[in-house]
Amino acid sequence: MFSKKHFLVAAAAAMLSSTTAQAQKVEFTEYDLPNGLHVILHQDKSAPVVAVSVMYHVGSKNEQVGRSGFAHFFEHLLFEGSQNIKRGEFMKLVSSNGGQNNANTSHDRTFYYEVFPSNQLKLGLWLESERMLHPVINEVGVKTQNEVVKEEKRMRIDNSPYGNFTNEIFKRLFTKHPYTWQPIGSMADLDAAKLEEFQAFFKKYYVPNNAVLSIAGDIDIAQTKELVNAYFGPVPKGAPVNYQKVVEAPITKMIVDTAYDANIQIPAIMSAYRVPGMSEKDSKTMEMISSILSGGASSKLYKKMVDEKKSALQVGAFNFALEDYGAYITYALPNNNTPLPDLLKDIDAEVANLQNNLISEEDYKKIQNQFENNYVTANSTMLGVAENLASGYTFHNKNTNNINQELDKIRGISRQDIQAAARKYLQPNSRVVLYYLPAQAKTAN
Structure with missing residues (x-):
């Protein structure tokens, strides 16, 4: 959701946390309530701020064919109110008490949060317990949020240049797995869904035993435990959430296809490879490879194709890390009418160089420094700490301490690991190549 107002106290909160301090070990307390809610508490008294967050382990991959978009829809729907919060009052309660709030949905989880002055901890806990305990899910709310979505x-997506490219990539890269559709889903699916289906989706997934309550900031641990028990203890435990990964067969022959976008004038060429999920070491290695290839103006692809050859207006590579699988994507937009296949050849040449040669010690050190800085930045706010603690538990085999192991994981990736991952996953016969063209090109061919 994008329409939440930011207040001065929240902006100050983001600035006041010390990046140096957050680079040190993040201390935390964790435990389970009898209803299965996993609770993580991190105390940091450097600023009078607290982040209250709930991460539900539900995303678009938990949806059924013909009913896509439910998880993202609930990102919006659960702001409608509860039995004790009138429609439209949720965000007013946050803003009038000096805070900010938001939510976001991925293929794998939905994340809600509030950032408040620390004397409003009770309010944050009450709001999130209301969302979990007895939200109002009725026809009025469904119709209202349907229009919002x-x-x-x-x-x-529809009116944004290149806004649909991830959908076009994923529906070719995945044929069986629910990753084949994007979190925003299909409007036709949402229109066709009945109220009872939305209510059943909530009852199944938005339960304490499928959630992590993560609180970080200026708190007293013992007092916070009492408050958590008071607000969340009464929430009834749900049925066990059983999820089984859908296994995709390997791609053994290159898939070449074309997609059209009415919102663009400059074509693009993209390639995508299916890679391991985010908890695997190779996922972080692929992220490093993307930085080597396109992380800034000094990266291999940018220097070669934008600066030197001037064949590309833009070029990039990134690892789209998800829980079950990842998608490693490269792209380029032509300059000076450079043919799209030539752009792909230049990208492939740099990939081949990674496969055939170890990166230099200088490049390796630069990448290590970049990733260490990214780690510090990610934990430089109370909200960042709260989310990363919850993500460690949710996506790394209940290992909340993953937040303190990330640096060691980064430092443990060698030049040889980078070369091996490039060889293993970036093979031409295991990818999708997509020509992404202006819509008018469809009638010209």
């Missing part, structure tokens, strides 16, 4: 889709 439709407008979001129009703005972010």
